[in-house]
Amino acid sequence: MINYMTKLMQGSDEWFAARRGLMTASEMSLVLTPTLKIANNDKVRSHVYELLAQRVTGYVEPSYIGDDMLRGQEDEQLALSVYHQNVAEVEYCGFITNDRWGFTLGYSPDALVGDDGLVEVKSRRQKYQMQTFVECVGQQIVPIDYLLQCQTGLLVSERAWLDFISYSGGMRMPIIRIYPDTKVQEAIVEGATAFEAQIAAARKAYHAAFENPALRSFPTERTQRDMI
Secondary structure, rough: OOOEOOOOOOOOHHHHHHOOOOOEEHHHHHEOOOOOOOOOOHHHHHHHHHHHHHHHOOOOOOOOOOOHHHHEEEEEEEEOOOOHHHHOOOOOOOEEEEEOOOOOOOEOOOOOOOEEEEEEEEEEEEHHHHHHHHHHHHHOOHHHHHHHHHHHHHHHHHEEEEEEEEEOOOOOEEEEEEOOOHHHHHHHHHHHHHHHHHHHHHHHHHHHHHHOOOOOOOOOOOOHHHOO
């Protein structure tokens, strides 16, 4: 079932709570390689433990917000304003979930367009903006770094198309429209299924540890320092 959380503000405590323990579109590149193979490395295992910890504790540790992220937040609004004025009216949506595979995937769209479209904005430094014009715009393909995120967004939302916006202040803003790619989306589901199996196995091992009669384990309290 699809759930559109249109009132949820991205970055709010409620938004983090909605995402807690879920594999989301922006993390799909951890699960699959650029050639659509299931990844098996330290980053995957680290993410398994991160999401499992969130599911067990109900807590999401704070993450560092750097200059690039702050610039990206500002650029996103500028890009959406240009899109709204020149292409189509956009609507806000904080988070979308879909559980039709027996597990839940999530996606935070930058905007919705009507009943069929999505918008995904990326803030780029000018060298990458130039690279996008040279390598991607003519073929109307999304830069490889964002392909899995965009296709996961289409998969989760079950929408017909996505307009990918590459934004770099002072340069022209290209809009690349893409559509669901069956091959890529099948790989996404396969990779997410394997990832969920790893979480299930890790959770079983975690609970089995408590059955060890030699275990010494004591509860602790989360301090204010841990929340910064």
